[in-house]
Amino acid sequence: EAQVTQNPRYLITVTGKKLTVTCSQNMNHEYMSWYRQDPGLGLRQIYYSMNVEATDKGDVPEGYKVSRKEKRNFPLILESPSPNQTSLYFCASSLRTSRGDTQYFGPGTRLTVL
Amino acid sequence: GENVEQHPSTLSVQEGDSAVIKCTYSDSASNYFPWYKQELGKRPQLIIDIRSNVGEKKDQRIAVTLNKTAKHFSLHITETQPEDSAVYFCAASRSGGYQKVTFGTGTKLQVIP
Numbered sequence: 017e018a019q020v021t022q023n024p025r026y027l028i029t030v031t032g033k034k035l036t037v038t039c040s041q042n043m044n045h046e047y048m049s050w051y052r053q054d055p056g057l058g059l060r061q062i063y064y065s066m067n068v069e070a071t072d073k074g075d076v077p078e079g080y081k082v083s084r085k086e087k088r089n090f091p092l093i094l095e096s097p098s099p100n101q102t103s104l105y106f107c108a109s110s111l112r113t114s115r116g117d118t119q120y121f122g123p124g125t126r127l128t129v130l
Numbered sequence: 131g132e133n134v135e136q137h138p139s140t141l142s143v144q145e146g147d148s149a150v151i152k153c154t155y156s157d158s159a160s161n162y163f164p165w166y167k168q169e170l171g172k173r174p175q176l177i178i179d180i181r182s183n184v185g186e187k188k189d190q191r192i193a194v195t196l197n198k199t200a201k202h203f204s205l206h207i208t209e210t211q212p213e214d215s216a217v218y219f220c221a222a223s224r225s226g227g228y229q230k231v232t233f234g235t236g237t238k239l240q241v242i243p
Contacts, residue, residue: 058136058233058236059174059219059221061230061233064229064230072229072230075131075230106174117164117179118176119164119231121173124173
């Protein structure tokens with residue numbers, strides 16, 4: 017089954033404790049992206065990757081890191097989480113085709129930083 | 131950078147009526163405009179998209195129109211049904227969605243049976 021998976025789905029942590037949210041897709045998509053969703057602010061892009069070893073900042077990259085060493089994986093790293101990073105995080109991937117660039121979203125990771 | 135404004139933030143319609151959601155964008159180089167539907171507790175899902183070389187696109191009860199000159203695009207849902215109730219997001223990006231993507235803040239649509 018074609019899908020985007022994220023782990024963990026729920027995480028409660030404390031300020032300053034490094035964490036990684038994993039994202040994996042099995043559709044051989046070149047493009048992957050991370051978003052955070054906050055009430056009233058919609059979806060805001062954190063980082064995106066056009067392909068392996070090719071990443072770039074989105075609109076809200078501060079406090080986050082990413083890496084794309086393999087095509088299928090795009091982990092999101094919070095080196096020193098703070099309470100303002102409490103949010104719902106979505107990973108997404110897409111394949112560029114002549115018919116369009118449908119982004120497929122993962123199920124989301126709800127992060128709480130105390 | 132790109133800025134996408136979306137209106138209204140909430141919209142209530144009677145079942146069977148039409149719903150229209152509007153978005154404006156600021157970057158004239160944006161050329162890809164997708165719309166996503168997010169049901170409560172679920173992930174966003176693409177429902178329709180349009181590229182800048184097309185003025186209108188339809189898919190059954192939903193349609194999107196694009197006015198490049200005015201830099202705005204709209205989602206039209208006809209014959210609304212209760213299952214259309216959700217939050218809808220517009221977005222804009224350059225290079226067909228292969229670069230930075232900027233989303234609107236969302237419209238919560240309620241279809242009243």
